[in-house]
Amino acid sequence: MCLAVPMKIISRAGDEIVAEVDGVRKEASVMLLGEEVTVGDYVIVHAGFAISKLDQEYAEETLRMMEEIFSPEDMA
Amino acid sequence: MKFQDEFRDKGLVRNMAANIRRMAKRLTAPVNFMEVCGTHTMSIYQYGLRSLLPDTVRLVSGPGCPVCVTPVGYLDQALSCAADPRNIVATFGDMLRVPGSRSSLMEERARGADIRIVYSSLDALALAKNNPDRQVVFLGIGFETTAPTVAASILEAARLGLGNYCVLAAHKTMPLAMEILTADPELNLGGYLCPAHVSTVIGANAYKPLAEKHRIPCVVTGFEPADVMQGIEMLLAQVLAGESRVEIQYSRAVSWEGNPKAQRILELVFEPCDAVWRGLGNLPGSGLTIRPELAAFDARKALKLAAAEERENPACRCGEVLKGKLTPLECPLFDKACTPETPVGACMVSSEGTCAAAHRYGR
Numbered sequence: 001m002c003l004a005v006p007m008k009i010i011s012r013a014g015d016e017i018v019a020e021v022d023g024v025r026k027e028a029s030v031m032l033l034g035e036e037v038t039v040g041d042y043v044i045v046h047a048g049f050a051i052s053k054l055d056q057e058y059a060e061e062t063l064r065m066m067e068e069i070f071s072p073e074d075m076a
Numbered sequence: 077m078k079f080q081d082e083f084r085d086k087g088l089v090r091n092m093a094a095n096i097r098r099m100a101k102r103l104t105a106p107v108n109f110m111e112v113c114g115t116h117t118m119s120i121y122q123y124g125l126r127s128l129l130p131d132t133v134r135l136v137s138g139p140g141c142p143v144c145v146t147p148v149g150y151l152d153q154a155l156s157c158a159a160d161p162r163n164i165v166a167t168f169g170d171m172l173r174v175p176g177s178r179s180s181l182m183e184e185r186a187r188g189a190d191i192r193i194v195y196s197s198l199d200a201l202a203l204a205k206n207n208p209d210r211q212v213v214f215l216g217i218g219f220e221t222t223a224p225t226v227a228a229s230i231l232e233a234a235r236l237g238l239g240n241y242c243v244l245a246a247h248k249t250m251p252l253a254m255e256i257l258t259a260d261p262e263l264n265l266g267g268y269l270c271p272a273h274v275s276t277v278i279g280a281n282a283y284k285p286l287a288e289k290h291r292i293p294c295v296v297t298g299f300e301p302a303d304v305m306q307g308i309e310m311l312l313a314q315v316l317a318g319e320s321r322v323e324i325q326y327s328r329a330v331s332w333e334g335n336p337k338a339q340r341i342l343e344l345v346f347e348p349c350d351a352v353w354r355g356l357g358n359l360p361g362s363g364l365t366i367r368p369e370l371a372a373f374d375a376r377k378a379l380k381l382a383a384a385e386e387r388e389n390p391a392c393r394c395g396e397v398l399k400g401k402l403t404p405l406e407c408p409l410f411d412k413a414c415t416p417e418t419p420v421g422a423c424m425v426s427s428e429g430t431c432a433a434a435h436r437y438g439r
């Protein structure tokens with residue numbers, strides 16, 4: 001029941017959004033979100049509510065760190 | 077960026093595992109890291125992450141599955157609501173098979189009780205709108221991730237003046253339970269992979285007292301395999317440096333402050349109370365109860381339910397599994413008397429339960 005997945009917003013009308021992941025679409029409410037979100041943004045959806053907006057810059061930084069710290073040169 | 081596949085890259089995970097093994101050579105004693113979130117437990121089993129780690133870095137599963145920590149007494153209260161033909165009980169699907177002291181919601185439904193599975197508290201609210209002559213009782217369980225969604229449904233019911241919607245609330249809050257486990261000498265925890273989605277709401281600051289007072293490293297970690305590996309790496313780095321800080325690995329979703337709007341809605345509806353956790357017992361101040369002003373939406377008051385009585389099945393070792401003291405395979409009932417079809421304990425029911433994960437993915 002704790003399932004929460006990153007989904008892409010594909011439409012929004014008021015507090016209601018439709019979001020999609022792997023071709024599955026779900027309706028959700030953005031009632032609990034403090035930040036503004038629009039079509040194309042990614043949010044974490046849990047039990048019918050968007051609870052957090054995903055930050056592209058931080059995501060890329062995390063990936064960069066994963067790759068940098070663990071690059072083959074570093075494995076010597 | 078799809079925020080998913082990128083963090084499941086096998087090569088990335090393998091490289092990180094090699095780095096962890098190399099770092100672990102500098103350890104002077106084995107370390108135990110607890111993953112508190114059921115989603116972490118699932119990910120660790122699903123991607124076989126344990127087998128990638130050296131023997132000196134042990135992962136233990138904590139009480140992070142809300143269904144699993146829900147005590148028998150709560151189930152019995154839910155069953156008594158279901159027994160009244162005037163009520164519709166609305167619940168998340170995972171609760172259906174959880175055994176109460178005499179029966180489960182699944183069995184009651186087979187006997188004709190009106191029990192509906194919903195995906196969201198708003199679906200339960202819609203049931204109340206569409207069935208004005210019935211009382212809808214929503215089973216509100218879950219941690220700080222779920223509690224605001226249930227709070228929102230109560231505020232909405234109040235706004236609409238709905239008199240036939242109420243919540244049987246058993247929400248729990250995480251940091252306090254973690255504090256109690258930290259103090260357990262038998263567990264000897266060396267660090268926490270702090271829950272990902274709970275932290276989107278409460279923020280990473282919530283773990284500062286834990287890191288400072290109990291000197292235990294805390295890393296708020298995402299749930300994809302590469303996230304979990306990076307979380308472990310960050311914990312190891314702290315252990316090797318003799319530090320105990322809060323760090324955020326899952327920065328794409330979690331901030332230090334969390335989600336203030338969700339926190340505000342949660343606080344409008346709930347206040348702290350004592351709560352019984354299956355396996356951990358009564359932890360003062362670790363639960364959330366509906367504020368007296370909103371008593372009309374509190375199933376215990378609106379339906380005058382009898383107080384919960386706790387009687388755990390003595391054969392079930394869930395308590396020790398939830399505290400990370402026992403692995404599912406060490407429970408004599410595991411995969412014998414206790415399977416997902418015939419669960420003895422709640423840890424076998426929820427897909428995030430440690431026993432269910434062990435059953436599905438093997439070791």
Ligand code: SF4
Binds near residue numbers: 397410411419421431
């Ligand atoms: S295997 Fe079943 S009885 Fe044993 S601890 Fe797990 S849920 Fe409880």
